[in-house]
Amino acid sequence: MAILKVTDMAVNYGMIQAVKGISFEVEEGEIVALIGANGAGKTTTLHTVTGMIPAKSGKIEFDGADITKVPAHKIVSMGLAHVPEGRRVFAQLSVLENLKMGAYTRKDKEEIERSLANVYQRFPRLEERKAQLAGTLSGGEQQMLAMGRALMSHPKMIVMDEPSMGLSPLYVSEIFKIIQEINASGTTVLLVEQNAKKALSIANKAYVLETGKIVLSGDARELMNDDSVKKAYLSE
Amino acid sequence: MLTSILEQLINGLRTGSIYALIALGYTMVYGIAKMINFAHGDIIMVGAYTLYIGIALLHLPVIPAMILTAVVCSVLGVLIEKIAYKPLRKAPPLAVLITAIGMSYFLQSMALLIFSSTPIPFKSVINLETVQIGSVHISGITIITLLVTTITMVALTLFINKTRAGSAMRAVSEDRGAAELMGINVNKTISMTFAIGSALAAVAGILYICQYQSLRPTLGALPGIKAFVAAVLGGIGSVPGAMLGGIVLGIIESLAKAYISTELADAIVFGVLVIVLLVRPAGLLGKKKLVKV
Numbered sequence: 001m002a003i004l005k006v007t008d009m010a011v012n013y014g015m016i017q018a019v020k021g022i023s024f025e026v027e028e029g030e031i032v033a034l035i036g037a038n039g040a041g042k043t044t045t046l047h048t049v050t051g052m053i054p055a056k057s058g059k060i061e062f063d064g065a066d067i068t069k070v071p072a073h074k075i076v077s078m079g080l081a082h083v084p085e086g087r088r089v090f091a092q093l094s095v096l097e098n099l100k101m102g103a104y105t106r107k108d109k110e111e112i113e114r115s116l117a118n119v120y121q122r123f124p125r126l127e128e129r130k131a132q133l134a135g136t137l138s139g140g141e142q143q144m145l146a147m148g149r150a151l152m153s154h155p156k157m158i159v160m161d162e163p164s165m166g167l168s169p170l171y172v173s174e175i176f177k178i179i180q181e182i183n184a185s186g187t188t189v190l191l192v193e194q195n196a197k198k199a200l201s202i203a204n205k206a207y208v209l210e211t212g213k214i215v216l217s218g219d220a221r222e223l224m225n226d227d228s229v230k231k232a233y234l235s236e
Numbered sequence: 237m238l239t240s241i242l243e244q245l246i247n248g249l250r251t252g253s254i255y256a257l258i259a260l261g262y263t264m265v266y267g268i269a270k271m272i273n274f275a276h277g278d279i280i281m282v283g284a285y286t287l288y289i290g291i292a293l294l295h296l297p298v299i300p301a302m303i304l305t306a307v308v309c310s311v312l313g314v315l316i317e318k319i320a321y322k323p324l325r326k327a328p329p330l331a332v333l334i335t336a337i338g339m340s341y342f343l344q345s346m347a348l349l350i351f352s353s354t355p356i357p358f359k360s361v362i363n364l365e366t367v368q369i370g371s372v373h374i375s376g377i378t379i380i381t382l383l384v385t386t387i388t389m390v391a392l393t394l395f396i397n398k399t400r401a402g403s404a405m406r407a408v409s410e411d412r413g414a415a416e417l418m419g420i421n422v423n424k425t426i427s428m429t430f431a432i433g434s435a436l437a438a439v440a441g442i443l444y445i446c447q448y449q450s451l452r453p454t455l456g457a458l459p460g461i462k463a464f465v466a467a468v469l470g471g472i473g474s475v476p477g478a479m480l481g482g483i484v485l486g487i488i489e490s491l492a493k494a495y496i497s498t499e500l501a502d503a504i505v506f507g508v509l510v511i512v513l514l515v516r517p518a519g520l521l522g523k524k525k526l527v528k529v
């Protein structure tokens with residue numbers, strides 16, 4: 001069953017239509033990649049899915065519920081977390097405070113502690129630096145914090161917006177490995193990436209977005225061998 | 237001479253801590269809503285009149301009258317935000333600024349309509365004997381003011397840094413969008429900030445009116461603008477900055493009045509502001525933005 005189902009979704013910024021009626025599905029347990037060039041509408045798509053911007057038309061369903069008009073602050077407690085583009089950690093809050101913000105909507109203290117232990121196990125670096133202000137972390141560490149913060153809500157699904165952006169090749173591999181691990185532990189992932197090669201290599205399924213429209217979709221491995229994809233997104 | 241300096245310092249501390257209470261409202265609202273609420277000073281005035289109504293007209297005991305004052309001011313602050321500022325969330329800052337100034341005049345005009353411009357004498361509800369330590373005299377109202385502001389500031393600091401709602405406020409002030417993604421209701425957080433800021437203004441209003449003992453519709457304007465200066469001096473958006481800014485400003489003002497000239501005191505206060513901003517544009521404790529790519 002599809003955990004996320006987007007149907008004919010269009011999004012406008014004033015008069016400009018950034019997303020022009022797209023449909024896509026994410027099955028439970030999958031990693032789905034959404035790739036495309038700068039300005040294709042990837043971030044806009046994710047922002048609309050998690051209620052940060054309203055859809056002009058279309059329908060968004062998550063986990064069986066219509067979330068098209070659900071405001072952003074109610075999305076996370078439904079089990080959908082968002083790791084935003086540019087990480088957006090709270091710079092003036094400590095690492096631990098950032099992680100606690102991720103669990104803001106959860107009540108059970110014991111379960112929160114368990115999630116925290118899990119996050120520290122996955123990102124030992126964050127535990128070492130838990131008292132440090134998030135703004136003083138390196139870019140890669142901030143990315144880990146942004147992911148850890150999302151995991152603190154114990155989500156069924158995470159959408160991630162360019163988690164590898166601006167990271168050194170070593171860190172990029174590390175981040176992609178962690179995304180696979182998160183997925184293996186049962187969390188569905190919708191991954192937006194410019195690094196199409198890496199994204200396609202870990203995804204089950206992929207959609208290619210071009211100026212607000214989905215122009216290609218299918219099995220990630222097949223797309224990797226598709227000539228037009230190779231030419232547009234995989235050339236080094 | 238030493239006695240006189242000490243007494244002036246204590247006077248400055250008293251006025252300064254009232255400025256600090258008001259400055260906290262400016263700075264918290266700025267931090268969360270990214271706007272200067274120019275009607276904030278007039279909340280002090282509303283607080284003073286409410287206390288007067290509670291005591292002189294409704295004959296309430298002092299403590300219930302004070303609670304009434306805090307509640308009225310909080311509700312008013314929240315309403316002002318909902319009615320006047322919320323519809324302008326996405327409007328240019330200039331539109332918000334003009335609305336805030338308009339709101340300030342609106343409150344003053346309402347007070348003028350209801351109470352007229354004739355000052356109403358008000359007998360202080362805080363009656364404590366003057367205390368003498370060595371040769372230094374400290375008035376009862378000063379002691380109460382220092383006590384109340386210290387307790388309020390400690391409580392506020394704990395609230396902001398240690399509670400879930402306080403963390404939500406800090407998160408919203410840093411990144412509204414990211415805070416929403418955490419599940420924080422931004423509208424509620426903004427309302428809460430206006431409520432707290434206005435309650436602090438109510439406390440300031442009570443202390444202020446017990447000192448000056450005369451009610452006028454414009455009584456909030458001067459402490460309002462001074463507290464705004466204090467907030468900028470300390471670094472707008474910074475809570476410790478507002479506390480420090482208020483106290484520094486109060487002390488400078490008091491010393492300038494006593495040793496230089498009463499007429500020049502305000503000019504000196506604003507002169508200090510200009511100099512501080514030239515040297516430290518973000519204010520004494522203003523945040524340098526941490527940016528990581």
Ligand SMILES: Nc1ncnc2c1ncn2[C@@H]1O[C@H](COP(=O)(O)OP(=O)(O)OP(=O)(O)O)[C@@H](O)[C@H]1O
Nearest residue numbers: 013016018036037038039040041042043044045194
């Ligand atoms: N707040 C905004 N106001 C107006 N236009 C916007 C806004 N945000 C994005 N756009 C426009 O919408 C289009 C899609 O932008 P979006 O950020 O979704 O692209 P993207 O695929 O995420 O790009 P990138 O890979 O560079 O992050 C772009 O043309 C962009 O200029």
Ligand SMILES: [Mg+2]
Nearest residue numbers: 042043044085
């Ligand atoms: Mg983007």
